[in-house]
Amino acid sequence: MRESIRPETRFVDLPAGFAMKRGGVLYGARIAYETFGELNAARDNAILILTGLSPDAHAASNERDATPGWWEGMVGPGRPIDTDRWHVICVNSLGSCKGSTGPASVNPATREPYRLDFPQLSLEDIADAAAYTVRALGFERLACVIGTSMGGMSALALLARHPGLARSHINMCGAVHSLPFSIAVRSLQREAIRSDPDWNQGHYDEENYPRRGMLMARKLGMMTYRSAEEWDSRFGRARMEPERRAPAEPAPFEPEFKVEGYLEFHAHRFVRGFDPNSYLYLSHSMDQFDLGDSCGGTAAEALSRIRVESALVMGARTDILFPWHQQRTIAEGLGAGGADVEFLPLDSPAGHDAFLVDIDRFGPPVAKFLSVGW
């Protein structure tokens, strides 16, 4: 099984017998993490980042690993999440394939990869594993928990299940649960993988790999991570350069427009870099998550019981996957619980990925919040 682990990745072993919310117990599981910036003497400058579905723990480059991270523009010295001031911990989600234990990991009971024998994954498990990780690193009180996309959901689960663990919260493009359009998108992504004969009920290998299914799943993802408006101005109806259209006499219906080439490029870059079973588990856990159900009431009640001193809730008006009214719900709920909340639905054309790519808009409010707001 493919695992992509960066040299600076470190690990925390979960307790033997880590019980999963929906049943099943993990033995010998671990969480991969990286840190950025120094811990201060008071040990009160730690920030935890919970990621979206696909990122690893390598949020940014640093002196030990110069490879740019997935949030390079946001995390680092002088950046909005300023590592000259903050000790940033980014964890790879439980169930992922980037160092933390997931379906591609070896099941100690069988010495074979879990594949579909991995227990059902929930965002609550991801949250609990992250909470265990920071406590194992010695933190009972974080300055802030930051969650983006799926991480925005896991962060709410963490705050609800681990009261007092964080003083403040930044939620970007997150939600209290998935709505039907995003469920449909992810259901179809999973169907693309599951319909690929090479998926083989999870028993693929390097030779027989569900490449076509993963390509389609990623393309469908890209279509919901960005916005039509951005693509109109970026691609319009431009055709691909002839030399990028192979073969010279293309088969019928081969990609022709630049937007098709863009999807091809990004999908091919992703397809071998993420374990398909892990993708299925994480994707499914997003559909299942419901903060209200998780806490035994409505989402608004659950949010109002979360105790943070302050919160910054951000979204993009062009986000079709986590529409900004979902972030308004988070802001209102946290506010009802007494937090000092700032809600920023930003006019970014970048869609759901705005928190990743539109640092010009998303960075300054983060910097300001972290300098004065907590």
Next chain:
Amino acid sequence: MRESIRPETRFVDLPAGFAMKRGGVLYGARIAYETFGELNAARDNAILILTGLSPDAHAASNERDATPGWWEGMVGPGRPIDTDRWHVICVNSLGSCKGSTGPASVNPATREPYRLDFPQLSLEDIADAAAYTVRALGFERLACVIGTSMGGMSALALLARHPGLARSHINMCGAVHSLPFSIAVRSLQREAIRSDPDWNQGHYDEENYPRRGMLMARKLGMMTYRSAEEWDSRFGRARMEPERRAPAEPAPFEPEFKVEGYLEFHAHRFVRGFDPNSYLYLSHSMDQFDLGDSCGGTAAEALSRIRVESALVMGARTDILFPWHQQRTIAEGLGAGGADVEFLPLDSPAGHDAFLVDIDRFGPPVAKFLSVGW
């Protein structure tokens, strides 16, 4: 090859040697059509309807065929397109599989189905074949050409290429060309079919049929035909009834939410009812179409050279496939050409399919336009 032809469908033979815009010539091709309502003595009450990608010519039930049509609420006695007054002709598009000649039809040169030997299809071919059809039926001047979705594109092609053929025009959820998001959607739909091993480069049969690819293509279509807003209120996070979830102990990742069941239901209803190769050809022709290119200038120039006395251009604000700013472009362009244009971007939650399902909003303006506006 599957052809679904209703009993009241009639045919017009295209001229022997029907030359296709992008090369290739059809022999023995025909266009399927149905009519609704009587032709008046002056022969000036004929309306032509050009359809979206999948409908047949059976727009509505009538005394000869009681089966409800695809636009049952809009066409009929006392309906917005009132067949007590109008003689309505609905044609099945060239390239479709509902009676008109397409990739599933027998190629007279080989006595085998065309499959991928069907020449490349363009919306201009569909428009020319429709124009030939109405002329063969004896009409040199139609009261109105109505086009919906893809038919809104073909209608503009028809008006541009056949000046004087129509006095007025109704365009619903149409466009002068496809933008990147809709190109991406259709490209991925085609990829789902082409990636299905049973597609077999177009050489499927009833036994070996690209069912999984067609299911995914249709689901992706449904996701862009409706709106997230409609689904939020209609499905929310409701689960499917247990009896609809088969088997009793579902495999991992089987559909669970109502929105997934809805997509399954509609996809299964469609998958065997439309020829996959025909779907590929029609889908591709929508991406390729550009009214400006077609007329040798910009789309605005092409629109301004269209001569109709009046036009009604309608869209839905929740349409993500043909966003309403594309209908604004049509309205402005036709207006620049001197037509008396009404532009109605309606606040319908029904997305792109609003013209089909939101008759309450789309019907009255159509009725009004046809009673006074032309």
